[in-house]
Amino acid sequence: MSSAPASASPAWHVTSMNPAEAPWPLLLLADPSREKVRRYLPGSTCFAARLTQQLTPSGVGTLVGVCVLVPLGDGQQAWELMNIAVAPAWQQHGIGSALLQRAITWTRERGVRQLEVGTGSFGDQLLFYQRAGFRVTDIERDFFLLNYTTPLWERGVQHKDMLRLTLEL
Ligand SMILES: CC(C)(COP(=O)(O)OP(=O)(O)OC[C@H]1O[C@@H](n2cnc3c(N)ncnc32)[C@H](O)[C@@H]1OP(=O)(O)O)[C@@H](O)C(=O)NCCC(=O)NCCS
Numbered sequence: 001m002s003s004a005p006a007s008a009s010p011a012w013h014v015t016s017m018n019p020a021e022a023p024w025p026l027l028l029l030a031d032p033s034r035e036k037v038r039r040y041l042p043g044s045t046c047f048a049a050r051l052t053q054q055l056t057p058s059g060v061g062t063l064v065g066v067c068v069l070v071p072l073g074d075g076q077q078a079w080e081l082m083n084i085a086v087a088p089a090w091q092q093h094g095i096g097s098a099l100l101q102r103a104i105t106w107t108r109e110r111g112v113r114q115l116e117v118g119t120g121s122f123g124d125q126l127l128f129y130q131r132a133g134f135r136v137t138d139i140e141r142d143f144f145l146l147n148y149t150t151p152l153w154e155r156g157v158q159h160k161d162m163l164r165l166t167l168e169l
Pocket of ligand 1: 119
């Protein structure tokens with residue numbers, strides 16, 4: 001879990017977080033629709049990755065990653081991962097995977113059967129979820145064209161369709 005193998009203590013750790021404290025720059029990195037984020041953030045369950053060696057004045061570590069979970073229906077059967085993001089300077093250090101694993105463990109411990117996530121139909125994010133065991137269960141054609149005012153491009157290709165991925169817990 002540590003990004004600093006030479007250090008005795010981990011350089012970062014994952015904690016639970018009040019949704020109101022979730023930083024907008026990180027949330028918008030994963031979901032550019034501020035309007036959508038405003039809708040799902042209140043009442044969500046959030047986790048944060050914080051640097052343990054850079055304490056803020058309030059005594060908690062600088063926040064470098066976030067993930068946001070919401071129940072689907074009454075939450076007995078399924079939850080959805082609505083947002084997961086790591087500050088660009090801290091990506092590729094295993095922090096995103098640790099946040100995802102926390103989300104998986106947290107939902108599994110509550111007896112939830114499925115964790116769902118919507119993502120683009122190609123690219124690194126898809127691999128990120130598939131590595132954790134998520135499988136494609138549905139496709140929403142034109143989702144990104146219909147639901148986002150700003151076109152989303154990755155490596156010269158426009159995201160149009162959204163894949164719904166599900167992890168059986
Ligand atoms: C997706 C994200 C949370 C992953 O966090 P992370 O801390 O970089 O992830 P980890 O270090 O645990 O794992 C890295 C793996 O994730 C995948 N990955 C996801 N996004 C990637 C990106 N932008 N660039 C490269 N690899 C990426 C790769 O498969 C990579 O594996 P590799 O190290 O073998 O190349 C992070 O890249 C991010 O914040 N992206 C912007 C927001 C976003 O797109 N969120 C998901 C919306 S569906």
